[in-house]
Amino acid sequence: MKYILVTGGVISGIGKGIIASSVGTILKSCGLHVTAIKIDPYINIDAGTFSPYEHGEVFVLDDGGEVDLDLGNYERFLDIRLTKDNNLTTGKIYQSVINKERRGDYLGKTVQVVPHITDAIQEWVMRQARVPVDDDDVEPQVCVIELGGTVGDIESMPFIEAFRQFQFKVKRENFCNIHVSLVPQPSATGEQKTKPTQNSVRELRGLGLSPDLIMCRCSTPLDNSVKEKISMFCHVEPEQVICVHDVSSIYRVPLLLEDQGVVGYFCCRLNLPIETRPRKMLAKWKEMSDRSDRLLEQCSIALVGKYTKFSDSYASVIKALEHSALAISHKLEYVDSADLEAGTLQEEPVKYHEAWQKLCSADGILVPGGFGVRGTEGKIQAISWARKQKKPFLGTCWIGKVRFSYAHKKRKRQKKKVPNVIDMPEHNPGQMGGTMRLGKRRTIFKTKNSILRKLYGDVDYVEERHRHRFEVNPELKQHFEEKGFRFVGQDVEGERMEVIELDDHLYFVGVQYHPEFTSRPIKPSPPYLGLLLAAAGRLPGYLQEGCWLSPRYGLMFSERPDSSHPLHITES
Numbered sequence: 043m044k045y046i047l048v049t050g051g052v053i054s055g056i057g058k059g060i061i062a063s064s065v066g067t068i069l070k071s072c073g074l075h076v077t078a079i080k081i082d083p084y085i086n087i088d089a090g091t092f093s094p095y096e097h098g099e100v101f102v103l104d105d106g107g108e109v110d111l112d113l114g115n116y117e118r119f120l121d122i123r124l125t126k127d128n129n130l131t132t133g134k135i136y137q138s139v140i141n142k143e144r145r146g147d148y149l150g151k152t153v154q155v156v157p158h159i160t161d162a163i164q165e166w167v168m169r170q171a172r173v174p175v176d177d178d179d180v181e182p183q184v185c186v187i188e189l190g191g192t193v194g195d196i197e198s199m200p201f202i203e204a205f206r207q208f209q210f211k212v213k214r215e216n217f218c219n220i221h222v223s224l225v226p227q228p229s230a231t232g233e234q235k236t237k238p239t240q241n242s243v244r245e246l247r248g249l250g251l252s253p254d255l256i257m258c259r260c261s262t263p264l265d266n267s268v269k270e271k272i273s274m275f276c277h278v279e280p281e282q283v284i285c286v287h288d289v290s291s292i293y294r295v296p297l298l299l300e301d302q303g304v305v306g307y308f309c310c311r312l313n314l315p316i317e318t319r320p321r322k323m324l325a326k327w328k329e330m331s332d333r334s335d336r337l338l339e340q341c342s343i344a345l346v347g348k349y350t351k352f353s354d355s356y357a358s359v360i361k362a363l364e365h366s367a368l369a370i371s372h373k374l375e376y377v378d379s380a381d382l383e384a385g386t387l388q389e390e391p392v393k394y395h396e397a398w399q400k401l402c403s404a405d406g407i408l409v410p411g412g413f414g415v416r417g418t419e420g421k422i423q424a425i426s427w428a429r430k431q432k433k434p435f436l437g438t439c440w441i442g443k444v445r446f447s448y449a450h451k452k453r454k455r456q457k458k459k460v461p462n463v464i465d466m467p468e469h470n471p472g473q474m475g476g477t478m479r480l481g482k483r484r485t486i487f488k489t490k491n492s493i494l495r496k497l498y499g500d501v502d503y504v505e506e507r508h509r510h511r512f513e514v515n516p517e518l519k520q521h522f523e524e525k526g527f528r529f530v531g532q533d534v535e536g537e538r539m540e541v542i543e544l545d546d547h548l549y550f551v552g553v554q555y556h557p558e559f560t561s562r563p564i565k566p567s568p569p570y571l572g573l574l575l576a577a578a579g580r581l582p583g584y585l586q587e588g589c590w591l592s593p594r595y596g597l598m599f600s601e602r603p604d605s606s607h608p609l610h611i612t613e614s
Contacts, residue, residue: 043171044312045217047205048188049251051242052224056259057295059112061222061286062188063119064296068305069184070120071296071323072316077175077182078116079167080109080129082190083197087133088126098354102509102559103128106481111357112188114559118361119296121562122175127166132197135162155200163204164211184314193221193246206250218311221246221253222286225260225268234260234268236275243276252277254311255304257284281307293331293563300324330368330563341370341578344377344404346424359410359438362561366571370578377401382420401427406549406577411439411510411556429550434576436569437552439510479508485531485540485555492530494541494551496585497568504531506555513554514539549576 048062059080066076086092089100090108101114107126117124139162143153171185189205191198209217223239243253256276258264264285273280284302289295309316343363347356381390381397397420401407407428409421428435486503487495498504514522519529519539531541531553544550549572561567575581 043168043182043212043216044184044314045167045171045208045212046184046186046220046308046312047217047251048186048220048222049193049202049246049253050189050191050222051193051246052238054190054192056222056224057286058188058190058222059115060292060295061220061257061299062112062186063115064299065220065304066116066184066186067119067296067327068300068324069186069308069314071321071327072305072314074184074314074316075174075176075180075182076120076184076186077122077171077173078113078120078124078128079170079185079187080112080116080190081187081201082110082129082131083195083201084131085133085136086131087137088129088131094355099357099359100509101358102480102507102556104482104507108480108509110190111354112190114358114361116186118562120175121565124175125170125173127170127173130163130166130170132200135159135166135200138162138166156203159200160204160207163201164208167208168212184312193242193249199249202246202249202251209251215311215313218254218308219246219251220255220257222257222259225258225264227261234262234264236268236271239272240275247277253282254278255282255284255307257286260285260287263287291331291334293327293334296324297328297331326564333368334364337367339370339578341406341574342404343406343408343573343577344401344424346377346382346401346407346409346421348421356410358556358558358561359408362558362567362570363408363574365561365563365566366574368563368566370574370580377404377424382423404433404577406434406436406573408573409435409437410558429544429547432547434549434573434581435547435551436549436573438558438569439508439554439556479510479513481507483508483555484534486534486536487531487541489528489530492528492541493543493549493572493581493585494530494553494569497572499568506553506557507559508555510554549573549581 046065048058048065050056050058062078066078070076082089088108089097089110092098092100094100098111099114100108101111102108103113103126104123105125107129109124109126109129113124113129116122116128136159139153139158142148148158167185167187172181174180175182189198189201193202205219209219221243223242225234225236225239227234239256239258243256246253253276256272256278258272264283264287269280269283269285272278272283276283281303284299284304286295286298289298305316308314345356345359347359353360377397377400381393382401383394401424407424409425425435425437427433482505484503484505487501489495490500495501522542523529526545528543528545529539529541530543532538533540538554540554542552551569551572553569557567557569561570572581575584
C-alpha cells in the first residue's frame with residue numbers, strides 16, 4: 043500500500059481537496075486502484091450538524107455517512123463510492139479511544155495523546171486504506187490522505203505527529219507528502235511572493251515531515267526564478283515545485299499536474315506499477331475540459347435556496363448542473379428564496395423586485411433542500427409560479443406546504459387536522475446527529491409513463507441517497523393525485539412518496555432524495571439533465587428519440603448517436 047499525504051499551509055481553502063482528487067485521478071488513469079481519506083481536525087463526530095454557512099454542504103454517502111464536502115470531490119473525480127470511515131475527525135478518534143479506555147483495553151495505563159491517540163489515527167488510516175472502493179472488490183493500491191486545515195493549527199498537531207511516526211512505520215518508499223501552499227501576488231508590485239511558502243515548509247519540517255512535492259497555488263503561472271527560489275530555500279529540486287495556477291475549470295487541474303510530470307515523480311518515488319497503455323481516462327477529461335471552454339449557448343437556471351450567499355453550501359447541486367452543462371451550455375442565476383417573500387417587499391423592496399426579475403427571466407427553476415422555516419415562503423411562491431407559468435422545475439428533498447381545498451374541507455368535517463407532512467420513524471427529536479433517513483435507498487417506479495423513469499434509462503428502480511426527517515403523509519396520496527400530482531416513485535414498501543410529477547407540464551419533477559450526490563463529470567444526474575434539457579427546449583426531442591444510459595461510458599446518448607446530437611460525446 044502506498045500513502046500520499048496532502049497537507050496545507052499559509053491559509054485554508056486554497057484547494058487541497060481538488061488537488062488531492064486530481065492526484066488520485068491521474069494515478070487511477072494509470073491503471074491503479076485508488077482510495078481517499080479526508081481528515082478533519084474538528085471535535086465533531088461528523089459534519090451532520092454543521093450549518094451550511096459554517097462549513098459548506100453536508101455530503102451524504104451510500105452508507106448514510108454525513109461527511110465533509112471534499113469527499114464529494116473524491117467521489118466525483120475518481121468515480122468511486124466511499125464510506126463514512128473515509129472521513130476521520132478528532133471526535134471519532136477520541137470517541138474510539140475513550141470507549142477502549144472504558145472497556146479496560148489499556149489495562150489501567152494512563153491514556154495520553156502520545157501514544158494512544160496517535161496510534162489510533164495510524165490504525166484507522168491503515169485499516170480504511172485497504173477497504174475496496176470499486177465494484178470489483180479489489181484492495182486499493184494507493185491511498186490519498188488529505189489533512190484539513192493548515193500546518194501549525196493546534197487542532198491538527200496530533201495528526202501531524204501521527205504521520206511523523208507513520209512515515210517510518212510504513213517505510214519511506216511507501217509514503218510521500220504533498221504540501222499545498224499559497225504564493226500571493228500583491229497587486230501593488232505584481233511580484234510573486236515566496237516567503238509564506240518558505241515559512242510554511244519550515245514549520246512543517248520542524249514538526250517532522252518533509253514535503254516531497256510543493257504545490258504552489260497562484261493566480262498566474264510561476265516564473266522560473268520563483269520556482270528556483272522555492273527550490274533553494276525549501277530544500278527540494280525545481281522539478282518538485284509544481285505550479286497550480288488558476289485555470290478555466292477544476293477539470294483542468296489533473297491535466298495541469300500531469301503535464302508537469304507528477305506521474306513520473308510518483309512512479310520513481312513510490313515505485314508504482316504504472317501501466318504503459320494510453321490513458322483513455324485522461325483523454326476523456328481533456329475532451330470534457332475543452333468542451334466546457336467552448337460552451338456557447340446560454341441556459342439560465344434560478345437556484346432558489348436559502349444558503350446562496352455561500353456557494354459551497356450547494357456544492358454538489360452546482361456540480362450536478364455543471365456536469366449536465368457538458369452537453370448543454372448554461373449559466374446559473376442564484377436567487378435567495380428569502381428575497382422572494384412578502385416581508386422583503388416591506389423591508390428591502392429593491393432586493394425583492396430584483397429577485398423576482400431574475401426568477402421570471404430564468405429558463406428553469408431549481409429548489410434544493412434546506413432545514414428550518416426561513417425562506418420557506420419564498421420557495422413555495424417560486425414553486426407555485428413555476429407550476430402556473432409552465433416553467434421547467436426540479437425540487438429535491440425539501441417538502442413545502444401544499445393546500446388543497448378538497449382536503450381542507452374534509453379536515454373541517456372530521457374536525458381534526460391531517461398534516462400534509464409527517465415525521466419519519468428514524469427521526470429522534472432528542473438527538474440531532476445521524477437521526478434522519480440517510481444513505482442509499484431504493485425507489486420503485488410505479489408507472490412506465492414517467493419522464494424521470496425515461497431519463498434514468500427506463501429502469502424499474504433507482505438507488506439514490508437520502509437525507510431528510512419528514513415525508514409526505516401517505517393518507518393524503520389520493521387527494522394529491524386528484525389535483526394532478528402523480529406519485530410515480532415510491533419506496534420498496536410502497537409507504538413513502540419518493541418521486542412526484544405534474545400532469546400537463548413539460549417538466550415539473552420533485553424527488554425526496556438527493557440525486558446531486560451521485561452525479562459525476564462524465565455521468566450527469568438524470569433529474570438535473572432533464573431540467574436543463576427542458577429549460578433549453580430539447581427535452582421533447584430527446585425523449586422522442588429514446589434516451590438511454592450507456593453502461594459502458596456512463597454518458598447520455600440517443601439510440602442513434604451522431605455528431606449533431608446535442609448530447610453526443612465521442613469515445614476518444
